[in-house]
Amino acid sequence: MKILYEDSMLYADAFFPKLGEAKAFSHQSITPEHLIDVDVLLVRSTTPVTPALLSKANCLQFVGTATAGANHVDVSFLEQQRIPFSTAAGCNAIAVAEYVISAIYATRKKFATPVRERTVGIVGAGHVGTALASKLDALGVNYVLCDPPLAAKGDKREFVSFKQAMACDIISLHTPLVTQGPHPTHHMVNEAVLESLRDDQLLINACRGEVLDNQAALSRLEQGHPLNLVLDVWENEPTILTSLIPHCLIATAHIAGHTLEGKARGTSMLYQQLCQQFSLPETVTLEALLPEANPSCLTLADVLDNHLSDNSVAQLVHQIYNVEQDHQAFTAHAMDAERFRYIRKHYAMRREFSAVSLNAGNFSESEALYKLGFSR
Ligand SMILES: NC(=O)C1=CN([C@@H]2O[C@H](COP(=O)(O)OP(=O)(O)OC[C@H]3O[C@@H](n4cnc5c(N)ncnc54)[C@H](O)[C@@H]3O)[C@@H](O)[C@H]2O)C=CC1
Numbered sequence: 132m133k134i135l136y137e138d139s140m141l142y143a144d145a146f147f148p149k150l151g152e153a154k155a156f157s158h159q160s161i162t163p164e165h166l167i168d169v170d171v172l173l174v175r176s177t178t179p180v181t182p183a184l185l186s187k188a189n190c191l192q193f194v195g196t197a198t199a200g201a202n203h204v205d206v207s208f209l210e211q212q213r214i215p216f217s218t219a220a221g222c223n224a225i226a227v228a229e230y231v232i233s234a235i236y237a238t239r240k241k242f243a244t245p246v247r248e249r250t251v252g253i254v255g256a257g258h259v260g261t262a263l264a265s266k267l268d269a270l271g272v273n274y275v276l277c278d279p280p281l282a283a284k285g286d287k288r289e290f291v292s293f294k295q296a297m298a299c300d301i302i303s304l305h306t307p308l309v310t311q312g313p314h315p316t317h318h319m320v321n322e323a324v325l326e327s328l329r330d331d332q333l334l335i336n337a338c339r340g341e342v343l344d345n346q347a348a349l350s351r352l353e354q355g356h357p358l359n360l361v362l363d364v365w366e367n368e369p370t371i372l373t374s375l376i377p378h379c380l381i382a383t384a385h386i387a388g389h390t391l392e393g394k395a396r397g398t399s400m401l402y403q404q405l406c407q408q409f410s411l412p413e414t415v416t417l418e419a420l421l422p423e424a425n426p427s428c429l430t431l432a433d434v435l436d437n438h439l440s441d442n443s444v445a446q447l448v449h450q451i452y453n454v455e456q457d458h459q460a461f462t463a464h465a466m467d468a469e470r471f472r473y474i475r476k477h478y479a480m481r482r483e484f485s486a487v488s489l490n491a492g493n494f495s496e497s498e499a500l501y502k503l504g505f506s507r
Pocket residue numbers: 199200201220221223224227254255256257258259260277278279280281305306307308309314315316319337338339363364385386387388389
């Protein structure tokens with residue numbers, strides 16, 4: 132079996148050579164000729180899987196993306212061609228949720244009300260939205276969920292309307308990019324929605340750039356209306372609207388999902404799916420590959436006051452991941468497509484909270500921190 136995989140798939144060289152002849156490619160140099168005689172194509176979001184790319188594929192039996200989003204793949208074309216396709220659904224949900232938690236606490240001083248007294252409107256209650264909800268629960272922060280497709284499918288959780296979600300103190304977007312059908316998300320946050328936002332709201336977009344009308348946001352800011360933005364994703368990546376960057380409280384290069392665990396899980400999920408698809412035994416496990424975090428253990432007395440104040444949560448969370456550092460790196464130099472790609476390619480992947488165990492001592496709210504994701 133010939134397997135062609137994108138070179139940014141973490142630990143791919145530990146997994147795929149066990150299944151056949153495995154070869155890496157770079158998204159910038161792949162051509163249709165590379166697909167000749169290939170059985171399996173594995174990508175991340177940087178390789179658009181189009182009819183043109185597959186035009187010379189003569190024996191393709193499986194396409195997989197080691198990502199949650201699939202808007203870079205022409206899924207209906209694969210269906211027409213009867214080529215099985217799989218995503219790595221949920222692989223980086225925790226990573227994105229932890230990015231959002233880090234951002235909420237990094238920007239907290241901009242707002243008069245403490246985080247615990249604000250409500251988060253989570254738009255899209257799938258893997259990421261649910262992981263975020265669970266972490267907010269742990270911290271005692273209120274949230275509401277908005278997900279009309281899930282509500283229509285009979286999900287039993289309580290949902291609010293999009294309008295209600297957009298009235299929340301903090302709005303966090305976690306939908307796929309959908310351009311058709313009853314619940315499109317392309318420019319879901321458009322000029323009219325932006326106009327309805329108050330000065331004391333925070334809008335976080337860590338799903339897909341095109342869900343927020345970037346030009347409308349810039350126009351509003353340039354007209355002098357305050358808009359508190361945290362943007363990890365941008366329209367037209369990597370050729371983004373650079374003039375929007377200086378207006379953002381936090382701006383990053385589509386790295387919310389880039390924890391070591393999130394990327395590794397993406398690769399390992401595709402490995403498992405390939406084994407199933409071709410009835411092959413699974414001989415490699417992710418657990419055996421992940422290195423120990425540094426530090427791998429924190430003692431609470433060193434980092435926290437005696438309760439979960441905003442400052443103490445920020446202090447702890449930011450020891451593991453402070454999104455402000457990614458913001459500094461993103462804004463340190465002039466941005467263009469090359470720089471955007473460079474930052475993503477050389478991103479020093481962070482660890483998830485679960486990689487760190489807490490020595491909680493007598494800390495009264497330690498259970499909340501384990502629920503937030505830290506290990507015991
Ligand atoms: N910044 C980053 O690094 C990452 C970005 N993402 C993006 O986040 C998206 C969500 O990821 P997951 O939660 O894993 O996907 P998911 O498929 O588990 O959940 C998405 C949810 O959005 C809901 N939804 C769809 N249309 C909606 C609408 N119009 N209004 C409200 N809800 C709607 C769906 O019903 C679904 O429950 C991905 O599709 C991807 O585009 C995902 C991971 C990393």
